[in-house]
Amino acid sequence: MSSPTPTLTRVHRAYARIEATDRPEVWIDLRPRAEVEMEARVIDERVATGDRLPLAGKLFAAKGNIDVAGLRTTAGCPAYAYTPEGDAPVVARLRAAGAIVLGTTNLDQFATGLVGTRSPHGAVRNAVDPARISGGSSSGSAVAVALGIVDFALGTDTAGSGRVPAAFNGIVGLKPTRGLVPTTGVVPACASLDCVTVFARTLPEAEQALAHMTSPPDRDLPALPQRTPGPWRIAVATPAQLGELDEGWATAYERAADQLGSAGAELHTIDLSPFTEAAAMLYEGAFVAERYTAVGGFVDKLISEGGEGLDPTVAGIITRARDIPAHQLYADQDRLAALRTRALAQLAEADALLLPTAPGHPTLAEVAADPLGANARLGRFTNSTNLFDLAAVAVPAGTVDGLPFGVMLIGPAFTDERLARIARLLQPQLRIAVVGAHLSGQPLNGQLLTLGAEWERTTTTAPAYRLHALSTTPPKPGLVHIGEGGAAIEAEVWRLPAEGLGRLLAELPRPMTLGRVELADGGHVPGFLCEPSALDGAEDITRYGGWRSYLRAHT
Structure with a gap:
């Protein structure tokens, strides 16, 4: 029986992870496994025949207010459900690039909330501490990423729904400039403010997905101030203006600011x-009236019929917005313009601007007591x-008492790329040594690039290793440390985010292992090694001095 293809293997792991984590509240609808496996086989066949699918092998989830063909769009309210005729453009673009959607995820009903508990499908529990909230409204999408089920997920962000869940679950949340990602096929919360966002476990993965989601700007680019050369200039808030934060969070925020300072900012x-x-x-003024414009008529009708499936907190917010006078909206617009x-x-x-993503992380019980x-x-x-x-990007910034702590960087519209560059300074970096299929130009080098790795140098190992040609797909060598009698093997050293190294290890197929590799200069870095049992019958190719030399000799 032939081995599963790469994307199919990823699908198998995803469904095994769904079963192992036992978090049914994350999902509204999952696609049938057989259907997803068939799509995975097609993706791998296309890649094998030369199709360029940059997201091949990537799995994603879509928030339940985003249209996915064949699944209900419910916005977290079963009575509202409809079956879309096709994918929302953002979903279609990702699928066209080779990504596979697993299903739709739970959310605060009608994307109204930052808590992740306002849903008839159940409160989505935090990925790290199930007694705490996951954050909303894009709760299920964030937790599906944090639990390692999908590689990235789509959310929406009107008030922070693409950032607060990222902070609470220790992942990345990108909130692009409004208009860069189409909102067609998305149930609106406040249509003039809504954004489609992306969650991922690393910043490069989030950026890669976002690159396939965007459209040309739907408006003229603003005249941004000309940036003078020099270090990054980061605005921060004083402790007094941050207000009351959870214990330890002010110190964690200062630590993130100091990290940027240490990096030269x-x-x-x-x-x-x-x-x-x-x-x-946003909620106390007249702008909340736009939520009534989006779904108010439906909510009123459902209440008249008994209100089954309506979250009472969400229903109260939307129905109260019905009676806001028009003059208040104009007054609030004037005040907002002055503040802006x-x-x-x-x-x-x-x-x-660097800020904590949220002021604290409440428990499920605390939210239930004061929603x-x-x-x-x-x-x-x-x-x-x-x-x-x-525009904004939310990234992890360590932990406080074992729970994720996150910060966000905010900047003017269309400074998305700048914010991501600065955010990289907050991500811990590690080094890894590669000797085979992950070398520059080799078939698996793209895995490193996707995780944000950057080439540092080409060198050799210490003269203590043997290299063997393994019978794998794609072909790769096995490096083993033997000490005396070994040789120096060509190697590349790459820098990558610490989270990226964890991802590589989690997805590393046998017989490969991650261990400590000694380099020619006497330093040690993590690197790919091989289980000794895999060397039976494998050709010893140490005499070539490296994998690329061996390949050149056999072409």
């Missing part, structure tokens, strides 16, 4: 009040981003 404080005042307006002018004037002096108050607190730093038409 210049830090300066700003007045955070325009951001926090605007944040309060003040905020952008400060951002003009900075390349990015509106807990939710309002969570949006203190995220609610203003779309109101001000800004």
Whole structure:
């Protein structure tokens, strides 16, 4: 029987992970396994015949308010469900690049909330501590990524839903400039503010997915201030303006700021009040009326029929928005414009604003006791981003008492790439030595590039190794340490995010292992080695001095 193809193997691991994690509340609908396996075989056949599918082998999930062909779009409300005629454009683009969608994920109903508990499908528990919230509204998507079920997932972000769940689950959340990713085929929350976002476990993986989701800007690019050469300029908030944070979070925020400073960035404080005042307006002001425009008529009708399947907190928010007077909207627009002018004037002096993604991480019980108050607190730093038409990226920044802590970088519209470059400075870097199929130009080098690895140098191992040609697909060598009687083998050293190294290890097929490799200069770095049992019958190719020399001699 032939071995499973690479994408099919990834599918098998995903379904095994779904069973092992036993988190049914993550999903609204999963595609039938046989259907997904068939699609995986087709993807691998296309790659084998030369089709360029840059996302081949990648699995993703879509938030339950995004259309996926063949599955219901429910927005977290079963009575609202409809079956779309096709994929939302963003889903179609990812599938065209070779990615496979596993299913739709749970969310705060009608994308109304930052907690991840407002759903008839159940509260989505945190990936690290099930007693705490996952964050919403894109709760299921974030947890599916954090649990290692999918490589990336789609969410939406109106008030912070693509960033707060990222922070609480220790993953990356990219919230692009509004309009870069189409929202066609997405059930609106506040249509003028909504963004489709992406979650991934590493920043490069999130960026790779986002690159296939974007469209040309739907508006003229603004005239951004000309950046003068020099270090990154990062705006930070004073402890007093951050307000009350969970214990240890202020210190973690300062640590992230210090890390940017140690990387050469210049830090300066700003007045955070325009951001926090605007944040309060998103739900307390007239802008919440747009949520009634989106689904209010449906909610009213369902309430008149008994309200089955409606989350009471969500229903209350939407129905109260029905009676907001028009004059309040105009007054709030004027006030928002003034706050935005003040905020952008400060951002003009900075390349990015660094903030905690959220002020704290409540338990499920705490949210149940005060659903509106807990939710309002969570949006203190995220609610203003779309109101001000800004871009943002949320990244992990260590832990506090064993729980993930995250920060976000915020900047003007269309500074998405700049924010990601700065965010990389917050990601721990490790080195890895490769000697075979992961070398530059070899078939598996793309795995390193996808994880954000950067080539550092070409060298050799210490003269203590033997190299063997293994019978694998794709062909690769096996490196073993023998000490005396060994030889120096050509190697490349790459730098990559620490999380990326963990991903490589998790997906490393036997007989390959990850161990310590001694280099010619006497240093040691992690590298790919081989189980001794795999060497039976394998040709010893040490005399060639490296894998590439061996391949050249046999072509």
